[in-house]
Amino acid sequence: MDENISKKLPAYWWVDTTAGKVVLNMGDALGFIENIYDQFLSRWGLSQTKANVLLLLYKNEALALWELGEKLLVSRANITGLMDRLSKSGLVTREINPLDRRSLIAKLTPKGKMLIEEIIPLLKDFTEKVFSPLSETEQEQLIKLLQKIQYNQK
Amino acid sequence: MDENISKKLPAYWWVDTTAGKVVLNMGDALGFIENIYDQFLSRWGLSQTKANVLLLLYKNEALALWELGEKLLVSRANITGLMDRLSKSGLVTREINPLDRRSLIAKLTPKGKMLIEEIIPLLKDFTEKVFSPLSETEQEQLIKLLQKIQYNQK
DNA sequence: GGCTAATAGTTAATATGTTAATAAAAAGGA
């Protein structure tokens, strides 16, 4: 193992405990996976967050900006800029909500819908390929371990 | 499982394949772990990257900025700003390298050294606690699965 | 109905990241 460290999690590579090694490997694996997804999505000039917005709007048709922020776990302020950039690319629109004039409704444009419909099957295949080094059983094992960390915190 | 999606990886929650569930859970678990580390480090006003810089300089004493960038896997341009902010806090210095006047040498200040020496044992304990929901065997299993994804890509 | 609270979105300031262009210095080949 070389001395590169993940920018994602604190550098624990000099710690000789197993937990230290887990942090190191999680950061590493995550960085790796994020990179290859970024690379995949860059074909269409999309970031992960932009792709997630398109995916959410494809499933939900119309979402208030605050709902979008809640589902994406990002701040309302960030949604503003994200929607600015996505509408500059002609992929989404913001419409006034007649039922509540405080809120704006985000929707895909036809161009945005066509784009995400093109991407979805490729993204699905890509995901299968990324995790193909693990058998079905191992994938389920991984899910269980990840959930155990998250849901058994004291 | 609710409909929140990770901002880290493409939203695959409507996909019924196991690989789709793995992406979802990895993004989720990563987001969770990053959050609790960010929260932990915020006590000292540090981000993960800032903490990593201090940790690297604590181990290596002196590193050229380009070496720092290489080990952190971030661009040189980013190192410039990071060092600007860290030296404004009085935690690091940049010295001219007399052997190669193109490069600058980063070092911890006494204040930076004291800070990271204070943090290291707490970070170690914190890491043990974060992964304590998993047994030693499970932690090793997780490492193996994560590495398998990364190193068996076709 | 009218005052106060809360909610939704934007803006401003900042942190963290990128790539591309630039300046300065070093390396290397003729």
Add this chain to the structure above:
DNA sequence: TCCTTTTTATTAACATATTAACTATTAGCC
């Protein structure tokens, strides 16, 4: 030695994120 190429750091322009302050609107209580 001189010229070209490479390397190092910075700057500029941008994308993505945050919190805090602000505006507009709605909700809730009397």
